[in-house]
Amino acid sequence: MTKTDIATRVYNHSWKLDPIIRSLIDTDFYKLLMLQMIWKLYPDVDATFSVINRTTSVKLAEEIDEGALREQLDHARTVSLSKKEMIWLAGNTFYGRNQIFEPEFLTWLSNYKLPEYELSKRNGQYELNFHGKWMDTTMWEIPALAIINEMRSRTAMRSLGYFTLDVIYARAKARMWEKVQRLRELPGLRISDFGTRRRHSFLWQRWCVEALKEGIGSGFTGTSNVLLAMDSDLEAVGTNAHELPMVAAALAQTDEELRNSPYQVLKDWNRLYHGNLLIVLPDAFGTAAFLRDAPDWVADWTGFRPDSAPPIEGGEKIIDWWKKVGRDPKEKLLIFSDGLDVDAIIQTYKHFEGRVRMSFGWGTNLTNDFAGCAPTEINGLKPISVVCKVSEANGRPAVKLSDNPQKATGDAKEVQRYLRLFGEEDRISQTLVV
Amino acid sequence: MTKTDIATRVYNHSWKLDPIIRSLIDTDFYKLLMLQMIWKLYPDVDATFSVINRTTSVKLAEEIDEGALREQLDHARTVSLSKKEMIWLAGNTFYGRNQIFEPEFLTWLSNYKLPEYELSKRNGQYELNFHGKWMDTTMWEIPALAIINEMRSRTAMRSLGYFTLDVIYARAKARMWEKVQRLRELPGLRISDFGTRRRHSFLWQRWCVEALKEGIGSGFTGTSNVLLAMDSDLEAVGTNAHELPMVAAALAQTDEELRNSPYQVLKDWNRLYHGNLLIVLPDAFGTAAFLRDAPDWVADWTGFRPDSAPPIEGGEKIIDWWKKVGRDPKEKLLIFSDGLDVDAIIQTYKHFEGRVRMSFGWGTNLTNDFAGCAPTEINGLKPISVVCKVSEANGRPAVKLSDNPQKATGDAKEVQRYLRLFGEEDRISQTLVV
Numbered sequence: 078m079t080k081t082d083i084a085t086r087v088y089n090h091s092w093k094l095d096p097i098i099r100s101l102i103d104t105d106f107y108k109l110l111m112l113q114m115i116w117k118l119y120p121d122v123d124a125t126f127s128v129i130n131r132t133t134s135v136k137l138a139e140e141i142d143e144g145a146l147r148e149q150l151d152h153a154r155t156v157s158l159s160k161k162e163m164i165w166l167a168g169n170t171f172y173g174r175n176q177i178f179e180p181e182f183l184t185w186l187s188n189y190k191l192p193e194y195e196l197s198k199r200n201g202q203y204e205l206n207f208h209g210k211w212m213d214t215t216m217w218e219i220p221a222l223a224i225i226n227e228m229r230s231r232t233a234m235r236s237l238g239y240f241t242l243d244v245i246y247a248r249a250k251a252r253m254w255e256k257v258q259r260l261r262e263l264p265g266l267r268i269s270d271f272g273t274r275r276r277h278s279f280l281w282q283r284w285c286v287e288a289l290k291e292g293i294g295s296g297f298t299g300t301s302n303v304l305l306a307m308d309s310d311l312e313a314v315g316t317n318a319h320e321l322p323m324v325a326a327a328l329a330q331t332d333e334e335l336r337n338s339p340y341q342v343l344k345d346w347n348r349l350y351h352g353n354l355l356i357v358l359p360d361a362f363g364t365a366a367f368l369r370d371a372p373d374w375v376a377d378w379t380g381f382r383p384d385s386a387p388p389i390e391g392g393e394k395i396i397d398w399w400k401k402v403g404r405d406p407k408e409k410l411l412i413f414s415d416g417l418d419v420d421a422i423i424q425t426y427k428h429f430e431g432r433v434r435m436s437f438g439w440g441t442n443l444t445n446d447f448a449g450c451a452p453t454e455i456n457g458l459k460p461i462s463v464v465c466k467v468s469e470a471n472g473r474p475a476v477k478l479s480d481n482p483q484k485a486t487g488d489a490k491e492v493q494r495y496l497r498l499f500g501e502e503d504r505i506s507q508t509l510v511v
Numbered sequence: 512m513t514k515t516d517i518a519t520r521v522y523n524h525s526w527k528l529d530p531i532i533r534s535l536i537d538t539d540f541y542k543l544l545m546l547q548m549i550w551k552l553y554p555d556v557d558a559t560f561s562v563i564n565r566t567t568s569v570k571l572a573e574e575i576d577e578g579a580l581r582e583q584l585d586h587a588r589t590v591s592l593s594k595k596e597m598i599w600l601a602g603n604t605f606y607g608r609n610q611i612f613e614p615e616f617l618t619w620l621s622n623y624k625l626p627e628y629e630l631s632k633r634n635g636q637y638e639l640n641f642h643g644k645w646m647d648t649t650m651w652e653i654p655a656l657a658i659i660n661e662m663r664s665r666t667a668m669r670s671l672g673y674f675t676l677d678v679i680y681a682r683a684k685a686r687m688w689e690k691v692q693r694l695r696e697l698p699g700l701r702i703s704d705f706g707t708r709r710r711h712s713f714l715w716q717r718w719c720v721e722a723l724k725e726g727i728g729s730g731f732t733g734t735s736n737v738l739l740a741m742d743s744d745l746e747a748v749g750t751n752a753h754e755l756p757m758v759a760a761a762l763a764q765t766d767e768e769l770r771n772s773p774y775q776v777l778k779d780w781n782r783l784y785h786g787n788l789l790i791v792l793p794d795a796f797g798t799a800a801f802l803r804d805a806p807d808w809v810a811d812w813t814g815f816r817p818d819s820a821p822p823i824e825g826g827e828k829i830i831d832w833w834k835k836v837g838r839d840p841k842e843k844l845l846i847f848s849d850g851l852d853v854d855a856i857i858q859t860y861k862h863f864e865g866r867v868r869m870s871f872g873w874g875t876n877l878t879n880d881f882a883g884c885a886p887t888e889i890n891g892l893k894p895i896s897v898v899c900k901v902s903e904a905n906g907r908p909a910v911k912l913s914d915n916p917q918k919a920t921g922d923a924k925e926v927q928r929y930l931r932l933f934g935e936e937d938r939i940s941q942t943l944v945v
Contacts, residue, residue, distance in 0.1 A: 083714050084676040089523040091669045235525040242518040280517050 097220075097227045097279065098153040101189070102162050102303035104219040105273055107315030109166075109303065113182045114321075114349050115212045124211035124324055125469040128203065128221055129486060131509055132461035136201030140457060141228045146203070147196065149224045154191045163187050165307050172353050191217055211324065211470070218320075218465040222274040225463060226445065230277045233457025241452060248450040249277075253285055256419045256443075257292035263426050268293065268437040269314045270300035271414055272444030275460050275511060282444045286311070289443075298436065314438070316354055316382070317346060319477050320467045322361040326495070327470035336498055339367055343375065355379045356412060362478045362495055364391065365502035368398045376402045380410025380434070386480040387507065388413045388425045394503070396433055406433040414438030416510055441511035462509045483509045531654075531661045531713065532587040535623070536596050536737035538653040539707055540605075541749030543737065547616045548755075548783050549646045558645035558758055559903040562637065562655055563920060565943055566895035570635030574891060575662045580637070581630065583658045588625045597621050599741050606787050625651055645758065645904070652754075652899040656708040659897055660879065664711045667891025675886060682884040683711075687719055690853045690877075691726035697860050702727065702871040703748045704734035705848055706878030709894050709945060716878045720745070723877075732870065748872075750788050750816070751780060753911050754901045756795040760929070761904035770932055773801055777809065789813045790846060796912045796929055798825060799936035802832045810836045814844025814868070820914040821941065822847045822859045828937070830867055840867040848872030850944055875945035896943045917943045 102109075115122070130137055158166075163183060171177045178186075192213040195206045205221060207214040234242060260266055270289065276282040286305050289297040299312030306313035325338035325345075334341075339361060347355065355378040359367040364386055376399060383391035392413070396406045411433050413425055422437050429435055447458040466486050467475045476487030476495050482504055485492060536543075549556070564571050592600075597617060605611045612620075626647040629640045639655060641648040668676060694700060704723065710716040720739050723731040733746030740747035759772035759779075768775075773795060781789065789812040793801040798820055810833060817825035826847070830840045845867050847859055856871050863869055881892040900920050901909045910921030910929050916938055919926060 081714055081717075083712075083718065084673065084680045086714065087665075087668055087680075087712075088671075088673045088676050090526065090529050091665065091671070092524065093669070095524050231521075231525065234521055235527070237522075237525070239518065239522045242522050246518045246521075278517075278521075280515055280520065284517065 094148055094152060096152045097149050097224045098156060099279075100162065100304045101156050101158050101186075101191075101216075102166070102307065103223070103273070103279065104216065104303060105271075105301040105315050106171075106303050106306070106313040107301065107317055108216060108219060109178070109186075110315070110350065110354070111317055111321060112186075112212060112215055113178055114345060115215060116182055116185060117179075117349065118345055119211055119324070122211045122324065122328065123209065123469075123471050124214050124320075124467050124475075125209075126207040126214045126217055126221075126465050127468040128205040128225065128463065128465045130202055130461060130463045131483070132463065133202070135456075135461050137225065137229070137461075137463075138198040138201050138203050140232055141203070141225065142232070143196070143198065143203075146224070146228060149228060150194050150196070150221070153220045153224065154193075157190050158187045162304075162307065166303075169307075169313075171313055174352070177350075189213075189216070191220065194221075205465075206468070211467075215320065215467075219274050221465050222463060223276060223279070226275050226460070227278045229457050229461070230445075230447075233455050237451075244452060245447065245450045245458075246281075249281070249447055250284070250288075252446065252450070253288055254292065257288060259419050259423065261293055261296070263296075263423065265430075266293070266296045266422075266426060266437070267298045267435065268296060268422070268439055269298045269312075270302065270305070270443060271315070271438035271440040273302045274465075275441040275463070276444035277447060277458070277460075283309075285444050301438070316350075316356040317342075317358060319358060319361045319384075320475075321346070322358075323467050323475045323477055324470040326362070327467075327473045327475040332498055335495075336370065340370075340372055340375065343378070353379050353410075356410070357381045358384060359395070360385045360391075360480045362476075362499040363502065363504060364394060364480050365504075366499035368394070369500075369502075371398075373402060376404045380412060382412040382414055382438075383480075384415045385484050386415075386503070387505065388415070388417075388421060389428050390505075391480065392425070392429055392433070407431075408434070410434040410436060412436045412438055414440065416441070418442040445511075460511045462511050478504070480504055481509075482506050528582055528586060530586045531583050531658045532590060533713075534596065534738045535590050535592050535620075535625075535650075536600070536741065537657070537707070537713065538650065538737060539705075539735040539749050540737050540740070540747040541735065541751055542650060542653060543600075543612070543620075544749070544784065544788070545751055545755060546620075546646060546649060547612055548779060549649060550616055550619060551613075551783065552779055553645055553758070556645045556758065556762065557643065557903075557905050558648050558754075558901050558909075559643075560641040560648045560651055560655075560899050561902040562639040562659065562897065562899045564636055564895060564897045565917070566897065567636070569890075569895050571659065571663070571895075571897075572632040572635050572637050574666055575637070575659065576666070577630070577632065577637075580658070580662060583662060584628050584630070584655070587654045587658065588627075591624050592621045596738075596741065600737075603741075603747075605747055608786070611784075623647075623650070625654065628655075639899075640902070645901075649754065649901075653708050655899050656897060657710060657713070660709050660894070661712045663891050663895070664879075664881075667889050671885075678886060679881065679884045679892075680715075683715070683881055684718070684722075686880065686884070687722055688726065691722060693853050694856065695727055695730070697730075697857065699864075700727070700730045700856075700860060700871070701732045701869065702730060702856070702873055703732045703746075704736065704739075704877060705749070705872035705874040707736045708899075709875040709897070710878035711881060711892070711894075717743075719878050735872070750784075750790040751776075751792060753792060753795045753818075754909075755780070756792075757901050757909040757911055758904040760796070761901075761907045761909040766932055769929075770804065774804075774806055774809065777812070787813050787844075790844070791815045792818060793829070794819045794825075794912075794914045796910075796933040797936065797938060798828060798914050799938075800933035802828065803934075803936075805832075807836060810838045814846060816846040816848060816872075817914075818849045819918050820849075820937070821939065822849070822851075822855060823862050824939075825914065826859070826863055826867070841865075842868070844868040844870060846870045846872055848874065850875070852876040879945075894945045896945050912938070914938055915941050915943075917941065 329335035763769035
């Protein structure tokens with residue numbers, strides 16, 4: 078006799094929606110840190126966030142059903158902070174500090190829901206925009222990306238048979254474990270999961286995080302995903318993102334204010350956060366310009382996160398700058414987080430070993446590496462370079478220059494203005510994989 | 512850590528269709544016996560089958576999505592006999608006889624697929640008709656009904672949470688086991704499953720059949736479902752249905768031929784089948800008329816299946832007739848199969864115990880008894896009286912009178928003509944539950 082748990086089976090097959098986002102803290106930790114700062118210092122600023130698929134060869138609007146996408150976005154808007162999550166955010170220690178979130182902020186957050194979205198199709202792509210107060214719209218970044226990426230992989234797998242699926246996950250798991258085995262050879266490695274936004278799926282990210290926890294042990298320093306950090310008793314990690322200097326720059330009334338905006342946001346940040354949270358993200362308008370004009374106190378911050386320059390060149394430039402301004406790189410921290418795979422991690426680690434403290438934020442190649450796992454290649458399982466960026470602040474265009482011109486975003490005329498102001502030194506075009 | 516088999520979960524949630532009919536032999540055994548006779552003796556007759564929902568208060572077209580219904584019907588049309596099924600039909604013993612199916616018939620059957628259907632909506636009901644050769648259309652009866660009934664229960668359960676479902680099935684199982692315990696008290700009981708057409712679902716029928724097998728043992732004499740008989744090593748049971756006399760009557764050219772048609776089909780049957788397959792279904796045009804005009808040889812048949820008279824009254828009349836024509840009822844068999852529940856089975860069993868051989872064909876109350884199982888009552892889980900009847904043969908209307916006027920079908924003028932010819936003696940109106 079074949080035995081089937083009928084209730085389980087009926088339940089499995091009668092779901093109308095399998096929600097991708099089931100928790101407001103299924104997001105990156107840095108969003109909460111930034112949100113508290115925006116809520117405290119910029120509660121009246123409007124900011125529009127826009128999803129941009131930089132992999133233009135992939136026509137998202139042709140791959141992903143619009144009705145199903147709307148169902149997922151609508152569902153995400155129904156999610157709010159659970160009591161357990163609230164208690165955990167209030168009671169947990171983050172970066173060694175108690176009560177990193179103010180009680181008033183958590184009270185506000187407990188009533189928070191994701192705001193409206195605007196979705197349309199254009200040239201085979203989705204135009205997905207979030208208009209409103211910055212402190213409302215900023216929280217869409219990660220769920221919007223996670224939804225799009227998981228819908229892509231679900232669509233790609235919809236027609237596959239059970240054994241094909243079983244083989245795909247078996248291969249992905251075997252590959253993941255090989256990566257773990259290579260990484261555990263690096264004795265002082267510190268690595269964390271930054272893969273929420275472009276993950277294959279929530280469940281797969283969870284599996285990868287648990288695999289790192291078991292496989293790498295204390296060298297696995299945490300996950301950017303707040304929900305997984307809570308559920309798996311890991312450190313929640315992350316600091317700040319380009320949206321801070323981008324909004325500050327967009328709001329600048331003069332060229333002087335614009336030039337000063339990258340440092341202004343660091344001062345803002347420092348009003349709320351300290352210690353290991355003092356990480357500089359230098360590349361919003363080019364790292365060379367940032368270092369050239371940086372006030373001396375920037376060198377007192379704990380470290381830098383070079384996010385678009387090639388890691389070795391980018392790291393060397395920052396080390397040179399620290400030396401130039403009289404700081405010992407060995408006491409400083411570099412966080413690498415741009416498009417890392419195991420080869421890049423190992424190469425970068427070996428290059429800088431003993432010369433600087435290092436940490437790696439491993440993203441898409443950790444949580445969405447299925448190329449070659451399917452018996453016949455499935456394009457929908459290849460990750461794409463999709464981002465959700467602030468595009469306007471108080472009605473003014475927001476711009477990112479980046480160290481890699483491929484990662485620049487914003488109105489072309491404004492980009493030219495920013496380039497005139499900050500210069501183009503050291504910008505190197507690199508092909509974007511993700 | 513929560514552990515999830517991701518491949519299994521993705522597979523469960525990405526099915527486009529969960530087919531209700533996955534095998535051509537997921538049907539009642541009597542359809543195959545009749546089919547062989549139709550194929551052999553009436554290959555050129557056209558017959559239309561029509562689904563009729565006698566529970567008019569339930570608006571099937573409002574409950575069941577038409578697109579989903581068409582997907583299920585279309586899928587059923589893709590199913591053909593598998594090699595394993597063919598070998599089993601050829602090699603298994605049915606009713607103690609080898610090779611009950613001729614090799615030529617099985618060869619024909621191996622190429623068989625369900626023919627086209629006509630589906631439309633009218634007054635909140637579906638009009639579902641099957642036109643074509645009798646030997647093609649007859650096979651739709653059971654899958655059409657099983658699809659409609661399972662789609663109803665799936666629709667009713669679609670919005671239920673896991674624990675509600677778990678409770679529903681737990682209660683239904685507990686109730687089923689109470690029935691088994693009551694039935695095992697009857698020492699010589701012979702009972703079989705006749706519940707395919709109105710089952711809650713295939714999986715639930717399978718569970719019930721396995722429960723009877725384990726709970727009642729040798730008193731459980733088999734199942735009408737050929738697939739379950741094969742998979743669970745049970746006897747496939749069933750003989751013939753009203754469609755045989757209905758088509759014969761519709762084809763009759765004269766009143767004399769019409770009056771003779773119920774006996775003509777028995778002669779046809781006897782050309783192919785013998786022994787325990789010689790079961791008379793006497794009520795197509797009223798049991799009283801059938802017995803009144805029956806030739807003496809009818810009394811030599813193994814037994815009768817009264818299918819619309821109240822079981823005790825109906826059984827007594829047949830016993831009286833056997834005695835009148837000089838046969839010993841103790842050597843004869845009565846098969847009760849009309850709307851049985853456990854009370855009716857026990858009452859009937861005790862009434863006739865020792866006076867006649869008996870067997871029970873337990874249908875809807877076995878495989879679709881969920882009333883009161885849901886925490887709050889769900890109408891869609893209550894079985895309905897839906898049938899699929901021959902409505903025309905060679906363009907002439909087909910009629911059933913039945914012993915219960917509520918079960919009569921056919922063109923009103925023709926019904927009057929049949930009533931004039933056969934009489935109305937002993938017809939008793941009984942409320943139809945199923």
